[in-house]
Amino acid sequence: xxxxxxxxxxxxxxxxxxxxxxxxxxxxxxxxxxxxxxxxxxxxxxxxxxxxxxxx
Amino acid sequence: xxxxxxxxxxxxxxxxxxxxxxxxxxxxxxxxxxxxxxxxxxxxxxxxxxxxxxxxxxxxxxxxxxxxxxxxxxxxxxxxxxxxxxxxxxxxxxxxxxxxxxxxxxxxxxxxxxxxxxxxxxxxxxxxxxxxxxxxxxxxxxxxxxxxxxxxxxxxxxxxxxxxxxxxxxxxxxxxxxxxxxxxxxxxxxxxxxxxxxxxxxxxxxxxxxxxxxxxxxxxxxxxxxxxxxxxxxxxxxxxxxxxxxxxx
Numbered sequence: 001x002x003x004x005x006x007x008x009x010x011x012x013x014x015x016x017x018x019x020x021x022x023x024x025x026x027x028x029x030x031x032x033x034x035x036x037x038x039x040x041x042x043x044x045x046x047x048x049x050x051x052x053x054x055x056x
Numbered sequence: 057x058x059x060x061x062x063x064x065x066x067x068x069x070x071x072x073x074x075x076x077x078x079x080x081x082x083x084x085x086x087x088x089x090x091x092x093x094x095x096x097x098x099x100x101x102x103x104x105x106x107x108x109x110x111x112x113x114x115x116x117x118x119x120x121x122x123x124x125x126x127x128x129x130x131x132x133x134x135x136x137x138x139x140x141x142x143x144x145x146x147x148x149x150x151x152x153x154x155x156x157x158x159x160x161x162x163x164x165x166x167x168x169x170x171x172x173x174x175x176x177x178x179x180x181x182x183x184x185x186x187x188x189x190x191x192x193x194x195x196x197x198x199x200x201x202x203x204x205x206x207x208x209x210x211x212x213x214x215x216x217x218x219x220x221x222x223x224x225x226x227x228x229x230x231x232x233x234x235x236x237x238x239x240x241x242x243x244x245x246x247x248x249x250x251x252x253x254x255x256x257x258x259x260x261x262x263x264x265x266x267x268x269x270x271x272x273x274x275x276x277x278x279x280x281x282x283x284x285x286x287x288x289x290x291x292x293x294x295x296x297x298x299x300x301x302x303x304x305x
Binding site (some may be wrong): 004006009010011013014016017018020021024025027028029032033035036037043044045046047 | 066100110111112114115119122157158161164165168169172173175176209274279281283285286288289292297298300302304
C-alpha cells in the first residue's frame with residue numbers, strides 16, 4: 001500500500017488522507033445511529049404489541 | 057432568572073435535551089456537510105499549490121482542523137467531566153462519555169493525515185518530534201478514558217472514574233499547543249494566528265477557516281447524535297422515551 005502511495009506522488013497521499021477521513025467519520029457516526037434505530041424499532045414493536053393486546 | 061441561564065438549566069432535563077437534540081441535529085449536520093463541500097472545493101481545487109510543498113500542502117485542509125478539534129474536544133470533555141464529578145449531573149456524564157470517541161477520531165485523523173503529509177515533506181512518515189509525540193499521547197488519553205469508562209458495569213461510576221483521568225490529562229493540551237515553541241521541533245510553528253498576522257495567503261487561509269467551522273459543526277452534530285442515543289438507551293424504561301420514539305414514527 002505504501003508503495004502504491006509513493007508511486008502516485010502528492011495526490012496519492014491526498015486521496016489516502018481523504019479515504020482514511022471518510023472511513024473514520026463513518027466509523028464515528030454509524031454505531032450511535034444504528035443503536036438509535038434498533039432502540040426505536042424495539043420500542044415501536046412493543047407499542048404495537050401492547051396496542052394489539054388492548055384491542056383483542 | 058436570566059433566560060440563558062434558565063435555558064441552560066432546562067437543557068439538563070433528559071426529555072428537554074432529547075427534543076432539543078432531535079430538532080437541531082439535522083441543521084448542524086447539513087451545515088457541516090455544506091461547509092465541508094465548499095471548503096474542500098476551495099482548498100483542493102481553487103487554492104494554488106504551495107511554492108515549496110507542492111500539492112501535498114492540501115492535506116492541511118483536513119489535518120489542521122482535525123488537530124484543532126482534537127484539543128478543543130478534549131477541553132469540552134474535561135469540562136463535562138468536572139461538572140459530572142462536582143454536581144453529578146447525569147447529562148454531563150453522557151456528554152463527557154460521548155466526547156471521547158469523537159475526540160479520538162479527530163486525533164486519529166490528525167496523526168494519520170500528518171503521516172501522509174510528512175512523507176513527501178520530511179521524507180518520513182513518523183518522527184519522535186514533540187508535537188507528534190504529544191498528539192499521540194492525546195490519542196492514548198482518549199483511549200484510556202473510553203477503556204476506563206467501559207471497564208465498570210455501572211455507567212455512571214465508570215464515567216466518574218474516567219473523568220478523573222480526563223482531568224489529569226488536561227495538562228497535555230497546552231503541551232501540544234506550545235510544543236513547537238518550547239522545543240526545537242521538525243513540525244512547523246504556528247501559521248494561523250488569532251492575534252496578529254497569519255503567515256499564510258488569504259487564498260489558502262479561507263478554505264482552512266471554512267473547514268475549521270465545518271469540523272466544529274460536525275462535532276456538535278456527532279455529540280448530539282451520540283448523547284441522544286445514549287440518553288434514550290439509559291432511560292428506555294421511561295414513558296417519555298417511548299412517547300418520543302412513537303412520536304418520531
